[in-house]
Amino acid sequence: MTGGAGRAWGALRAGWRAPLPPRARLGLRAATVVACVGFATAPYWLGGSYYPDIWVDMALWATVGLGLNVVIGFAGLLDLGYMAFYAIGGYVFANAALYHGLTLWETLPLGAGLAVIASAVIGFPTLRVRGDYLAIMTLGFGGIVYVAAKNLTLVTGGDNGLYGWRAPTLLGIQFVQPLDFYPLALGLVVVTALVTTGLRGSRIGRAWVCIKDDELAAAASGIAVIRYKLYAYMLGSVWAGLAGAIFAAKQSLISPQSFTFNASFFAVAIVVLGGMGSPAGAIVGAIFYVVIAEWLSAYTGTLSGVIFAALLLVVVLFRPAGLIPYRPRVPRRRLRRAERAGLPGATDDYRLGV
Amino acid sequence: MSLAELPQQIVNGLVVGSLYGLIALGYTMVYGIVRLINFAQGALYEVGAYLGVVIFSVLADAGLRNPVLGLVVAIVVASALTGALALVVERVAYRPLRHAPPLAPLVTSLATFFLLMSIVQVVTGAQPLNYPQVLAVTPWTLGPITLAPTAALIAVVAIVLMVAMHLFVQRTRTGKAMRAIAVNRDAAALMGINTTRVVALTFALGGAMAAAGGVLFGVNYGTVTYNMGEFGGLVAFTAAVLGGIGNVPGALVGGLTVGVLSSFATMVLPNQWQEAVVFGILIVVLAFRPQGILGERVAERA
Amino acid sequence: MESEPRLAIRGVSVRFGGVEALADVSFEVGAGEILGVIGPNGAGKTTLFNTISGLVRRYEGEIHLDGRPLRGLPPQRIVAHGLARTFQNIRLFKSLTVLDNVLAGQHRHIVETVLDSALHTPRYHREEALATRRALQVLHFVGLGATDPGALATSLPYGAQRRLEIARALAAYPRVLMLDEPAAGLNTGESWELATMIRRIRATGLAVMLVEHDMRVVMSICDRIVVLNFGRVIAQGTPAQVRADPAVVAAYLGDAAQP
Numbered sequence: 001m002t003g004g005a006g007r008a009w010g011a012l013r014a015g016w017r018a019p020l021p022p023r024a025r026l027g028l029r030a031a032t033v034v035a036c037v038g039f040a041t042a043p044y045w046l047g048g049s050y051y052p053d054i055w056v057d058m059a060l061w062a063t064v065g066l067g068l069n070v071v072i073g074f075a076g077l078l079d080l081g082y083m084a085f086y087a088i089g090g091y092v093f094a095n096a097a098l099y100h101g102l103t104l105w106e107t108l109p110l111g112a113g114l115a116v117i118a119s120a121v122i123g124f125p126t127l128r129v130r131g132d133y134l135a136i137m138t139l140g141f142g143g144i145v146y147v148a149a150k151n152l153t154l155v156t157g158g159d160n161g162l163y164g165w166r167a168p169t170l171l172g173i174q175f176v177q178p179l180d181f182y183p184l185a186l187g188l189v190v191v192t193a194l195v196t197t198g199l200r201g202s203r204i205g206r207a208w209v210c211i212k213d214d215e216l217a218a219a220a221s222g223i224a225v226i227r228y229k230l231y232a233y234m235l236g237s238v239w240a241g242l243a244g245a246i247f248a249a250k251q252s253l254i255s256p257q258s259f260t261f262n263a264s265f266f267a268v269a270i271v272v273l274g275g276m277g278s279p280a281g282a283i284v285g286a287i288f289y290v291v292i293a294e295w296l297s298a299y300t301g302t303l304s305g306v307i308f309a310a311l312l313l314v315v316v317l318f319r320p321a322g323l324i325p326y327r328p329r330v331p332r333r334r335l336r337r338a339e340r341a342g343l344p345g346a347t348d349d350y351r352l353g354v
Numbered sequence: 355m356s357l358a359e360l361p362q363q364i365v366n367g368l369v370v371g372s373l374y375g376l377i378a379l380g381y382t383m384v385y386g387i388v389r390l391i392n393f394a395q396g397a398l399y400e401v402g403a404y405l406g407v408v409i410f411s412v413l414a415d416a417g418l419r420n421p422v423l424g425l426v427v428a429i430v431v432a433s434a435l436t437g438a439l440a441l442v443v444e445r446v447a448y449r450p451l452r453h454a455p456p457l458a459p460l461v462t463s464l465a466t467f468f469l470l471m472s473i474v475q476v477v478t479g480a481q482p483l484n485y486p487q488v489l490a491v492t493p494w495t496l497g498p499i500t501l502a503p504t505a506a507l508i509a510v511v512a513i514v515l516m517v518a519m520h521l522f523v524q525r526t527r528t529g530k531a532m533r534a535i536a537v538n539r540d541a542a543a544l545m546g547i548n549t550t551r552v553v554a555l556t557f558a559l560g561g562a563m564a565a566a567g568g569v570l571f572g573v574n575y576g577t578v579t580y581n582m583g584e585f586g587g588l589v590a591f592t593a594a595v596l597g598g599i600g601n602v603p604g605a606l607v608g609g610l611t612v613g614v615l616s617s618f619a620t621m622v623l624p625n626q627w628q629e630a631v632v633f634g635i636l637i638v639v640l641a642f643r644p645q646g647i648l649g650e651r652v653a654e655r656a
Numbered sequence: 657m658e659s660e661p662r663l664a665i666r667g668v669s670v671r672f673g674g675v676e677a678l679a680d681v682s683f684e685v686g687a688g689e690i691l692g693v694i695g696p697n698g699a700g701k702t703t704l705f706n707t708i709s710g711l712v713r714r715y716e717g718e719i720h721l722d723g724r725p726l727r728g729l730p731p732q733r734i735v736a737h738g739l740a741r742t743f744q745n746i747r748l749f750k751s752l753t754v755l756d757n758v759l760a761g762q763h764r765h766i767v768e769t770v771l772d773s774a775l776h777t778p779r780y781h782r783e784e785a786l787a788t789r790r791a792l793q794v795l796h797f798v799g800l801g802a803t804d805p806g807a808l809a810t811s812l813p814y815g816a817q818r819r820l821e822i823a824r825a826l827a828a829y830p831r832v833l834m835l836d837e838p839a840a841g842l843n844t845g846e847s848w849e850l851a852t853m854i855r856r857i858r859a860t861g862l863a864v865m866l867v868e869h870d871m872r873v874v875m876s877i878c879d880r881i882v883v884l885n886f887g888r889v890i891a892q893g894t895p896a897q898v899r900a901d902p903a904v905v906a907a908y909l910g911d912a913a914q915p
Contacts (some may be wrong), residue, residue, distance in 0.1 A: 078457055080464075125641045132391050132460060133640050136591060140633035140640075143588065147630040195774045202773035202780060203759075203766045210749045210760050217747040220709060222735035222764040222828055231770070261584060265468055272461050277751075302480065305472035313465040316458055317450055328753045330806030331788065335755070338789040349860050350797035350826045352790045 043182055051295060052178040056250055058290045059185035060243045065270040065282030066192040067239030072268065073277035073326070074200060075232035076212025077127070078135040081142025082267050085115040085237040087149055087259040089244025091156055094254045097165035104168035104175070104249050108242055115241025116234050123233040127226055142264050149256040161255025168249055181250040188246065192239045193279050199235065200277075201329055208232050209277075262305075266293070269312045275322025284324055361498050363617045369505045369574070371613020372512035376567040377590035378597065378605040379519055380440075380560025386600030387536045387556055389456075393463040394443045395564055396587015397470035398436050402565025403578040404474055405432040407483045414486065421488040422507075425573060429511070432569050433562035439470075440561025444554050467587070475580040482579045485572040508570040513606070515566055519559070520602045532556055536600065564590075585629060589616070592636040598646030607647055660723050661686050662863035663708070663739075663832045668717035670703055670887075677703040678715070679887045685832065685863045690854060692874045692895075693867045695884035696907070701867040702744065704884070705836050709741050710734040722831055736764055738831030742821045742838060744867075748809040755805035757820055758791035761827030765790075791827060798823045798853060815846045819853075826857070833857065835866040839873050851877045875899070883907075 043055040064086060071079045089111035096102035096110060126137045149156045156162065167176045175181055199205045207228045210218035215225050248254040270289050274281025289308065297304040315322060380395040409428040418424055447462035493502045523529035531552045534542040543549045571586070572578045589612060597608025612635065619631040639646065661684035670678040678700045685691045693701050706712045708719055710731035719726045721737050729737070740761070749757050759766070766787050772780040795801055798819040803812065809820060818838060825833055835854070839847045851873050858864055868874045874881065874895070881898045883891040891901040898904055 072457075076457065078460060126637070129640055129644055131456060132389075133644060135460060136391060136595075137637050137640050139588065140636040143633040144630050144637075147627060147633070151624070151626045151630075198776050199773050202776075202784070203763065203768045204770060204773045206752065206756055206760050207763060209752055209756075213749040213751055214747050216711065216731075217743065217749065218760075219731035220711075220735065220741055220743075220747075221760050221824065222732045223760070224730075224732045235770070235774075262468075265464065268461070268464070276457075302472065302476050306469060306476060309465050309469035309472055313447065313462055313469065316462050316465065317446075320454060320458060326751075328751070328756070328806070328808065330753060330755065331784070332806070334785055334788050335792070335805060337785065338792050341789060348856060350794045350823075350857070351829065351860070352793040 043179055054290055054294055056178050056181050056185050058287055059189050060247050061286035061290055062189045062283045063192050063239050063243040064267050065286045066196050066279055067236050068267050069271050069282045070196050071232050071236035072271050075208040079138045080135050080264050081138035083259050083263040084142045084145035085240035086244035087145055088115045088118055089241035090248035090254045093245035093248045094162040108245050111245035112238045112241040115237045119234045119237035123230045127229040146256055146259050161253055163253040178250050185246055188242055197279050273312055273315050275325045277326035278324050281322045281324040359621055363621055364614055365499050367614030367617030368610055369509045371610035372509045373567050373571055374590045374593045374612055375606040375609025376512045377564045378594035378609050379563045381591050381594040382599050382605045383556050383560050387532055388553055390459050393467040396583040397467045398440055398561040399564035399568045399586055400583030402432045402436040403568030403572045405435055406569035406572050410486050425488050429566050429569050432565040436565030437558040437562035440557045441554055444557035471583055478580055480580050482577045485576050488573050508574050516606050523602050589632050592632055596639050596646050598648040601648050604648040664720040666718045668715055670707055670715045677887050681889050683882045683892055685865050687863050688858055688861050689879045690858050690864045690877055692878035692881040699884040700887040705834055735828055740825035740828040740830035741834040742825050742836055744836040746817050746821050748821055750810045753806050754803055754809055755791055757809045757824050758794055758827045759787055761824035762787050794823045794827050815842055832863045837867055839868055839870040847873055
């Protein structure tokens with residue numbers, strides 16, 4: 001085990017290039033699982049009171065990163081207003097909880113649904129334009145949502161925000177402390193990771209990457225480019241809507257300060273830093289971000305913005321694929337099964353007689 | 355809202371619009387020749403404005419009291435320093451990524467923007483800084499319009515700078531080289547143009563104009579804040595797009611249009627919605643007339 | 657022609673500004689036929705391809721595929737009607753694997769809803785398994801049977817990338833296949849292997865249309881040839897007829913004898 005893990009570490013440092021021997025691969029996988037489980041349960045064995053907010057924030061930013069990864073990493077659309085959907089989820093929750101007495105559990109689908117509708121409404125006219133123009137338009141959209149959050153006092157509470165709802169409960173347990181929300185947020189990370197990776201390995205995910213690589217060739221392969229961009233935009237924004245609702249519930253206060261342009265920039269930075277298209281990267285990027293922006297800032301103050309931006313710059317310049325580059329998944333088992341099912345030996349037809 | 359305010363709002367809009375046009379030059383020139391939205395431009399404008407504060411206070415310490423001379427020195431020095439900073443930005447964030455996927459330089463320019471803004475925030479402690487009053491003369495009144503001499507001065511300076519830049523691009527050898535690169539970079543290189551140097555120079559000129567805009571902004575409003583580059587940068591970009599990105603006279607036309615439109619907006623809507631109006635203009639123009647007022651259709655390069 | 661042609665081009669003209677890129681071009685391609693389009697550089701061959709595949713949308717005249725008009729359809733709808741193409745400068749999806757490139761070609765033949773994709777339902781597994789088998793068969797057919805399907809497309813040698821691009825087009829199960837300079841950049845041996853492969857494609861009953869500069873390939877495999885010059889068809893017929901046509905000799909072979 002130790003030998004395997006040692007060699008696995010060596011391979012890890014070599015940049016994942018060399019194919020691993022089976023024992024090392026097993027060791028690596030075991031080490032990864034142990035590390036993940038260890039990290040995910042850390043707030044409990046670290047005593048829980050240790051920076052209680054940080055753990056939930058990591059999970060929420062990881063969800064944001066995973067969702068935005070669909071838009072940027074898969075489909076190659078630079079979205080600089082992604083946190084608008086997070087804001088929508090948050091304000092939907094706050095309104096539902098304050099004025100309609102809905103619980104978090106009833107609100108989650110509502111927040112996600114409204115985020116998706118908003119993304120369709122904004123995506124429909126914008127996704128036709130060139131990539132760099134799209135970035136600016138989404139920036140403008142994020143700006144409009146921010147201004148609306150500040151000024152539509154009736155719905156958003158303006159600068160003061162909304163607060164004062166009753167803490168949500170589930171099975172008689174009240175969610176009061178930030179850490180109470182941790183299992184929920186962690187569950188959301190897991191679901192988001194599974195679903196987005198699932199999408200990547202399917203027809204729709206392939207279509208997204210085709211569009212990112214070469215729009216013309218994608219259209220010539222029968223992919224409806226604009227429609228699939230819209231799908232990416234919508235299926236990316238769901239997660240922001242969900243995470244935003246949990247965020248509002250955890251903060252027990254929601255105000256425009258959480259949805260500035262800076263927040264959307266950080267979301268993009270998380271995806272790029274971690275590795276575009278890489279779900280593990282999005283999670284690691286989120287951890288980096290929260291550590292620098294929340295934990296480290298206790299010592300560095302405003303310097304954390306400088307540190308994070310500089311880190312992003314360095315990564316894009318010297319490790320453009322990100323900290324944990326995306327590696328294409330090959331469906332080995334499906335391939336073996338296809339081989340076993342047998343192919344017509346003759347090469348006189350490319351069509352399979354099925 | 356009353357119609358009597360209209361002439362005054364137009365004048366106000368033209369004054370700020372000329373400033374936005376000046377900043378828009380940087381976006382439009384860089385985009386014109388390398389097809390990159392240089393987000394850093396917004397931060398360069400902010401850096402220029404802050405350098406202006408420093409220069410004015412150094413001049414005051416040195417005993418130079420002539421306000422107009424002070425303004426000229428501030429603009430020249432701030433522009434030179436910011437132009438040099440823009441060269442660094444080009445060298446670090448754009449040049450290494452010339453052959454990378456188009457998303458990469460966009461992300462680095464965004465990161466540079468954020469980095470410069472954060473540095474300003476750290477250095478100044480996020481405190482707004484004050485500009486000295488340059489022309490302490492009572493405002494002129496012309497019927498319903500009041501115009502502060504300072505405002506008139508900055509509009510004149512901004513327009514003079516833009517005309518100078520237009521002449522530079524149209525009349526000089528270097529300007530001709532810029533236009534050649536905009537049409538076809540490879541062909542320009544084959545004709546013996548040092549494209550790397552010309553591109554760098556374009557970044558520098560854009561940065562210099564942004565700094566001039568920053569100083570003029572400070573002189574006009576009296577205060578500069580650590581996040582002025584965010585909104586200012588976006589308005590200027592809107593101006594560049596509205597005028598037709600890549601088009602130098604378009605920057606002025608776009609700047610004046612955005613200035614006047616957002617100034618009208620303040621008549622109809624509460625002041626806080628002004629930003630949303632600018633964002634709205636940006637989205638609508640990009641969606642329905644991405645070539646802008648003066649621009650030609652920008653074809654997606656295959 | 658007694659039966660309906662697979663692809664019929666009737667009086668097609670395209671203008672770019674003041675330049676007439678195609679002028680009144682007419683020809684047909686039938687099932688089981690290889691049609692070559694030749695002509696000097698700038699004769700309008702690529703414009704012709706782009707017009708048929710829907711990348712150029714403004715043209716006069718009519719283009720029919722299996723009797724159905726293609727006018728006004730976006731490229732992806734034209735693919736759905738049964739047309740697939742390759743590009744002169746290979747345009748593979750560079751961050752996808754070999755297998756995924758071929759699966760991308762099958763886009764319109766894989767039946768999955770977004771829910772199937774997201775949740776990996778039994779239907780997802782069924783569809784992906786079938787698509788994978790089909791992809792392997794196509795790879796096998798183009799001679800990439802021994803290539804690792806999990807390798808990145810761009811890691812393949814140049815010749816193999818050309819084959820992979822053809823595999824991606826075939827995976828769309830088209831009625832008409834358009835190859836834009838498939839032999840460009842290939843050495844002599846690879847060119848002949850390619851010629852053999854195109855003949856095998858024809859044998860499956862597909863209508864093949866190709867633009868090619870390599871005259872030996874064109875003359876040896878094409879059933880008929882259309883010669884373009886300055887956007888006009890100056891000759892069409894069998895390779896022997898075209899080679900003997902004085903107009904062709906003057907306009908094309910005469911001044912541009914290079915392969």
